[in-house]
Amino acid sequence: MSETPPDSASPAAERRYDVVVIGSGPAAGTVVSGLKDSGKRVAAVDRRRFGGTCALRGCNPKKVLLNAAKVVDAARRSHGVMVEGGNTVDIDWPRLHAFQTSFTDPVPPSRVDQFREAGADCFAGNARFTAADTLVVEPWDVPGGDVPAGDVPGGEVPAGEGGAAPITLRFEQVVIATGSIPVPIDVPGKERLTLSDQFLDVADVPERIVFIGGGYISLEFAHALLRADREVTILEATPHILDPFDHVLADRLADRTRGLGARIECGVKLTAIEDAPDGSLIAVAERENGADGETLRISCDAVVHGAGRTPAVESLACDAAGIDCDEQGVTVTDELVSTSNSRVFAAGDCAGLGHPMLTPVAEAHGDAVVQAILTGTPAAPNVSPLPSAAFTEPELAAVGLTAKEAEEQGVAFDLLEADIGTKGALRKRCEPCAGYRLLLEPKTGKLLGAHLLGPDMAELINLFAVAMKHGLTLADLVAVPLTYPSLAAEILQDAFDQAEQSASTGASKAGLS
Incomplete structure (x- = not known):
């Protein structure tokens, strides 16, 4: 917890912390929670409503919309085959939006409560560095949910409330976890x-x-x-x-x-x-x-x-703290430490390592930063293998290398691929758009990459990520008794049969061209 601060209404108000975390998304939340009971004085700052992009303006609310699309699509695909009236099912967008806000509205007060329960002080406003160990939290005038500086009032972060004067925060260490913003598009209009x-x-x-x-x-x-x-x-x-x-x-x-x-x-x-x-x-x-x-x-x-999106670091005035940045974000070592100011860590979308802008990456970064702060020994985050998905309907999911990447890197591979839209599991769903492409290490059969298209593939890709994490082969996966009939069983058996046939013919790349 912080020491007793001076009058926060004064422009010279100053508070001292061991760690200041800028941001309140998954990377920031992992750091704040990880420092609970550490005895360190922690502050969290965000210029927008607490919760971060994923919970408030990205993945989670968008998934509500996509779940509705999934329901409608299934009804329409099945019309005249399994059900009648499926072609009349539609999305009621105002009602769907209201349902979506039932997930997002509780996030800011819940996140502030979470941070405070972890012992952190919360500040609403724009953070701007003024020295290597100092930043100012000041009013932010952009409408649409941004807030003025000061303590977060009443556990919430509504626009127009909070302290109106800038507040100076001094820190021993700072974690920049400000996420990303849309890439500027500079065209007329x-x-x-x-x-x-x-x-x-x-x-x-x-x-x-x-x-x-x-x-x-x-x-x-x-x-x-x-x-x-x-x-x-x-x-x-x-x-x-x-x-x-x-x-x-x-x-x-x-x-x-x-x-x-x-x-x-x-x-x-x-x-x-x-x-x-x-x-x-x-x-x-x-x-x-x-x-x-x-x-x-x-x-x-x-x-x-x-x-696309770009790291949200421009408003921080990083130069004033001697923090080097480029188009990838804060310039950091593999251990997420600023290369120019050792007090500074960066995590999530704004860490300049070129990692994908995904929530699991941000959380892995946060874990690495926590361990570095607690032990004094920085360590690189563990972000591989990293599954990802486009939650379209059907879904496109991936983990590991694509064929193009393997070829560019000179990595030898066997390719197993098939259109499975006419096979049992997908035909039962009336979904003809489905397929897979698996990359295997030629001599061992270990997975180098898995790429799936079809319903619920965002779930199934996790099986392949676990296999890659533990160095399992396609034969290892097929040897596991799986539920039947299921997509996993059907894809694995189909791929294994291809691999066996390829081995018998001595082909260097198995599958379809």
Whole structure:
């Protein structure tokens, strides 16, 4: 706990802490909880409502929308085959939004309570470094949930409440866990862009939406909106959606998404957002194929930013503390220690190690920082193998190397792949869009990578992550009695049969071309 502070209304108010944590998402939460009972004086600072992006503006609320899409999609796929009336099932977006907020609204007070129970003081406002061991928490004037500086009032962080004067915090160590923000898109009309977290705040959604970027943010939103019968367009600058997922399966998912009614344009770049005479918008894009590039003009009601995120460190004034940063975030050692200020750790999306911006990574970073603070011996976080998923419907999931990555790194592999949409487990679900691609070490049969497309693959990929973690072979997995009939049993047996056939023919790469 902190020592008794001076009058916090004074501009010179100062408090001293052993550890200050900037942020309140999964990395920050892991650090604060991990320092409970350590005897250290801890403070937590966030410029927005406590809880972080994942819980409030990202994964968790978006998953509520996608669960609705899953229900609707299953009903529609089954219409005329297993059920009647499935094609009339639709998403009630205002009701769905209300259900979504039932998960997000309790987060800020709960997170503040969690931090305080761990012995941390909580401050609402923007942190700005003023020296190598000092930062100021000051008012933040951006609307939409940001808050002024001061102690968090009443366990909540509503806009317009809290102390109005800057507060100085001195620290022995500081953990920068500020997460990420959308990558700036600098085109004429950029002020008309809707950010993904703003989109989650909308109680109802317009009829025509253009998504900029073809990553998981855009695809997941698109799959919810398509089941709500909205008109969706996705503009992606690269040749494939969902890079760096396996391109073969990602392309199959793109075809499935087009089949749901989406327009997907790859190899195009947004150049402007214009107002239309009727009050709607026009997204202007150029097809990037040289001097003869085609101009696309797409009428819509909203243009949503889904073109990636960047570390949220710019507002921290890191230079004042001698903290080096680059486009990947805070420049750190493999052990998450700043290379230029040894008092400083960075964790999660803003740690400049190039790790994926995923919640399990942030939590692993937080664990490593806690151990370094408690023991004085920094250690690298354990973030491999790392499964990931796009929660579309069907889902695309991955762990380990893709075939492209293996080839680029010169890693030998056997490839096992199949379209399983006509096989029993998927046919019973009326889902033809399903497949797998497995990469095996040629001599040992150990898994190098697993890539799955189909319903519930975000769950099944965890089996392959465990296998990779413990160095299991495909034969080891097949030897385990699994529930039957199930997707896991069907995929593993199909892949094992392929491997056996490949071994008998002496092929260097098993499977389909």
